[in-house]
Amino acid sequence: MGKHRKLNKGQLRRVRANQQKRLQQNDLEQELDDASLGGAESGIIVARFGQHAIVANDEQQNFRCNIRRGIESLVCGDEVVWRRFTGQSANTEQGVIEAVQPRRSLLSRPDYYDGVKPVASNIDQILIISSVLPAFSTQIIDRYLVACEDIDITPVIVLNKADLLTDIEPAQREEIEAALTMYKDIGYEVLSVSAKTNGGLTDIKTLLQNQVSIVVGQSGVGKSSLVNALLPDIDADVGDVSSNSGLGQHTTTVATRYPLPDGGFLIDSPGIREFALWHLDETRVAWCFIDFRPFLGQCKFRDCRHQPQDPGCALQQAVEAGDLHPLRLYNFHKIIESMASSKPSRAIPRGSKK
Structure with a gap:
């Protein structure tokens, strides 16, 4: 490939003149735009x-x-500075977002193709919805817990369809109840509710008051039913958004922030059905098991994999002593195995942080 020819002085002058003209035009458009806008207001992205x-x-x-x-990232829950149009606008836009305030927290979701994608910000707690049917799974719950601990947002474990506990085999019911007791002993908030019978909704409404919460859960656990029970007027709210924005039909596919009747806000994000963890390394995952933390760093070897055959493993010793639940260590190893198989070849794990 040949070398590019250098521009002569005349060509350079014309290029610079055209650049200056474009800058002046942009400045003029900005002034005209600013002239049609009111004063700065605070707001939150719905x-x-x-x-x-x-x-x-x-x-x-x-x-x-x-x-x-100039705004590089904007997600549901962001606190922003915006200005509304004061004149009659020819389009459906009613204002302009000028700036984003610093975030207190950020929920992101690893995407196989796009890397780690932000979903919602300024969240206080994440409701991990599980259920009696489909089959209750501590492995899925532990994956969600790791994701919550990694981004330092408080998790709340919610067992939905609790009314079905009386319909299942006694051994299965005892297994679920033992698992929920295990999470309570670790220190997690655990609630049992039924969106069908409204059982336990008073407790969850109290927990949600004056908080910004988001719900996550696998398909079939009744997440949508629970959201509808907590937001009885959600259809009316969607209609209001649609009449104001012309975009109400999209509210089932993006994270959307709704005010709760008793105070607080609930973010419904149908796209958050699971969190991939391939962006984390093994030591970070171990740290996100909060009941592991008293024993981390005490293994005989620094590269300990915490397997039964590893000599001097502090986690294995804690299990044998009854100080650590064996199910949690088992789930940890299953997560590590799944990370290796689901990780994109170009992904770079995030390092350990404490």
């Missing part, structure tokens, strides 16, 4: 759709806004 977002003001009114090009 949902984002491509280059537009729904912003709720302090009175919980929703506005569809453009997003300034």
Whole structure:
């Protein structure tokens, strides 16, 4: 391939003149844009759709806004500075998002193709929804717990369809109850509810008050039914968003923030059905098992894999002494095995942090 020819002085002058003209035009468009905007207001992102977002003001009114090009990342729950159009707009946009405030927390989801993608911000707690049917699984719960501990957001374990406990085999019921007791002993909040009978909803509503929460769960656990029970007017709310933004039909596919009747906010994100963990390394996963922490660093060998055949393993010794539940160590190894098989070839694990 031949070398590029250098521009002569005349060509350089023309290039610089064209660049300056474009800058002046952009400045003029910015001035005209600013002239049609009101003063700065605070708001929170209800949902984002491509280059537009729904912003709720302090009175919980929703506005569809453009997003300034300089904003690199914007997700549901972000606190923003925005300005509304004061004149008659020819399009459906009602304002412009100018800036994003620093986030207190950020929930991200590893994506096989796009890396770690932000989903929602400024969350106080994550509700991990499990159920009696389909089959209750501590392995799935532990995967969610690792994801919560990694991003330092409080998890709450919720057993839905608790009314079915009386319909299953006694051995299966005892297994579920023992597992829930195990999580309580570790220190996690555990609730049993039934979206069908409304059993336990008072407890969960109390837990949600004045908090920003998001629900996650596998298909079939009744997550949507629980969300509808907690948000009885969600269809009306979606309609309001649609009338304001023209984008209500998308609220079932993106993270959407709803005010709760008794205070607080609930983020419904149908896309968060599971968290991949391949972006973490093995030591980070072990640290995210909070009941492992008293024993980490005490193994005889630094590269201990915590298997039964590893001599001087502090975790294995803790299990034998009754200080660590064997199910948790078993689930840890199953997670490590699954990470190796699901990790994209180009993925770079995130290092350990404490």
